[in-house]
Amino acid sequence: MTKPIPDPRHTLTLRDVSEASGVSEMTVSRVLRNRGDVAAPTREKVLEAARTLGYVPNKIAGALASQRVNLVGVVIPSLSNMVFPEVMTGISSVLDGTGLQPVVGVTNYLPDREESVIYEMLSWRPSGMIIAGLEHTEAARAMLGRAGIPIVEIMDIDGDPIDHAVGISHRRAGRQMAEAIITAGYRRIAFLGTQMPNDHRARKRLQGFEEALGKAGLTLVDREFYSGGSALLKGREMTAAVLARSPDVDFLYYSNDMIGAGGLLWCLAQGLDVPGRIGLAGFNGVELLDGLPRKLATMDACRLEIGKKAAEIIAGKAMPGEKVELFPTLQAGDTIRGR
Amino acid sequence: MTKPIPDPRHTLTLRDVSEASGVSEMTVSRVLRNRGDVAAPTREKVLEAARTLGYVPNKIAGALASQRVNLVGVVIPSLSNMVFPEVMTGISSVLDGTGLQPVVGVTNYLPDREESVIYEMLSWRPSGMIIAGLEHTEAARAMLGRAGIPIVEIMDIDGDPIDHAVGISHRRAGRQMAEAIITAGYRRIAFLGTQMPNDHRARKRLQGFEEALGKAGLTLVDREFYSGGSALLKGREMTAAVLARSPDVDFLYYSNDMIGAGGLLWCLAQGLDVPGRIGLAGFNGVELLDGLPRKLATMDACRLEIGKKAAEIIAGKAMPGEKVELFPTLQAGDTIRGR
């Protein structure tokens, strides 16, 4: 018996393992996948050979042959805003049990980029796709619709899903917050948010918010938008700008918690009476901010739950209707005065 | 000619496009990949057919045949701490130009989990791997070493890389911070950080920090560890605990900016004189926190640059030595008194 080591530079295949262990490739395949019956001693021999050779199976070949891919595409707009990491946590926690693996793609809120990310992912023939939002390019919708796999659009349910949707109604969330603010007696209300034409969820919240204001005979007193930069810092700057321009404002509604926190810190530093003289609210319920001197009023977006539900649909653990609506709870915190 | 539409439920292949456009599969393949010469009218016909059918290529088959995969595995411990998203940004910015695509895997600081993530990724035969840290299981190191692709270990250079390493010396970073603190005249110094046995970089920073203290004849006056929870909140709690236990402490060194920020807010709320009575410093230089009332002393970890350099190595745009060391700069902020 000569040294069985072939070309050390050659990447290993099933054949190498089968030769090293004296059985057919098929048997090796069966052992490594724990499929079908293999005699215990044979199994041992094979595992031993695979281990010493350092064999790593080629899933590309496996997937092509079996027409099965254990990947789930997850398409999200951003990783840097605290919200999607938590969705990912929810997804992973459910997928971990199944053999499925999430693969994330980031779009930076650009529709064309989203389209190409989706195309790229579909070309790997995943077992399912999870995509943030209901707004996509025509082509993207078409591709997804034809893919023949479960598609779950997450975060939002104000619209028509391709296949399934799991999320909250941002329109309603905006409305609810407005109602709470009005009930608390605030009347001169301003909005501060992202200037992102493609952040449809922020847009819908504002829409619902204004709708509810309108119903109470109110309109926004002022509004301020930003894009890019440190959210905390932007929150300070925008708040300063709004209060300079409209000194009589008595409530600031922020499109997310991060800028809301910046605004809160600024107000406190100015010695403003929060929530007496002025109230504040954000959106998302990011745990990250729990350590602020005062707790910002917010509304959790059910991120973990959304991730879990979406993953369950992909994994076939849930056979839901077209839309799954979750209901965020308002967390009044310390920045809205008690009625 | 009857309707050429086959089974609408059947996923499309090159053959479908070739039949629809009246050329061979090979020609279709060439058109779709922009490879080789194809007559303009033929190209048009093929593209038209592909478009109307809604054909999405099967990269699994393509990769198997061409032995080329445009994927780069990126293995990181966490997505939720602001540091890796920025590394990802650096990686993407470089990879975007090449045909390469990053695929992230998250390990939650668990070595075994890391090993299995690496195994899973290698089984898709990526063109390269980028992995946080230099500490891996024996098996993981072996797999990576045998994979025959470029491997870049990032963030840290205090150790022996498998192939390439791009990062900073955390030991040195800790030393530098200690020296700055001592120079500024602080003497009773405490450390507050994560209780994570597998956060090797935080460990090395502390090690370098204590080393430098030792050289100046000092030792840590107190130390406090935490795990899990909202970092900002933990920062408050730990700071309160340390100051209750060791009221004479005059400097707090945090293992990251987030808990440092929590501590800073707490100190300010207590009316403590920062940086006169007590100084603070963190680590990472997260832009997120720019909006704090006072700027926390920190050290940027060159995250963007690390991502870029690593991606350049994978993309073959750089042919560096084994280690690429970057040098963080100390940002004194407003929480270390001027000498």
Added chain:
DNA sequence: CCAGCGGCTGTTAGCGGTAACAGTAGCAGA
């Protein structure tokens, strides 16, 4: 004593593309 079955292993034929090579036609230059 043999059919039948369960446990185990091997053989064959692809999965859907692409590399490499093999034409074919048209045209320029010798």
Added chain:
DNA sequence: TCTGCTACTGTTACCGCTAACAGCCGCTGG
């Protein structure tokens, strides 16, 4: 006119693995 080249298109042989099926053996039950 013929050679040789360029531009274009097709044919063939895999890539590494798995589904499906085909043995083979030993044992059980009729």
